[in-house]
Amino acid sequence: MSELDPVIHAQARLRVVASLAAMPNNASITFPRLQKLLEMTAGNLSTHLRKLEDAGYVRQSKTIEGRTPVTYVEITPTGLAAFERYTAQIRSLIDPTGESS
Known part of the structure; x- marks a missing residue:
């Protein structure tokens, strides 16, 4: 068995990736909504998103809605x-035999 992906394995990044993977049709979510969903500080979430983005696992896009910047x-x-x-x-x-109970 190969080593678990260290980028995803960190608890906070696993929560981020799992939440994004659960989005219908790989939809995007606003940064504040993701922050609230994960109950993370903005700085902590930003740090983990940067690591995931550097690995090519997430994409952040910035836009203006009305006069408000949105990520x-x-x-x-x-x-x-x-x-x-x-x-x-x-x-x-968890189940090396591949059998389910």
Whole structure:
């Protein structure tokens, strides 16, 4: 078995990626909404998003709505594939025979 992805394995980043992967049709979410959903500070979320973005797992896009700047966050296809690999590895650790109870 290969090593668990260290970028995703950190608890806060796992929560971010899992939340984004659960979005319908890989939709984006605003930064404040994600922050509230995860109950993280803006600085903490920003730090983890930067690490995920550097790995190519998430994308942030900034726009103006009315006169207000808005940041949207979404998982990338690379990030979704990495999350699926990660969850498959976790499942194999839990049940190495591949049998379900």
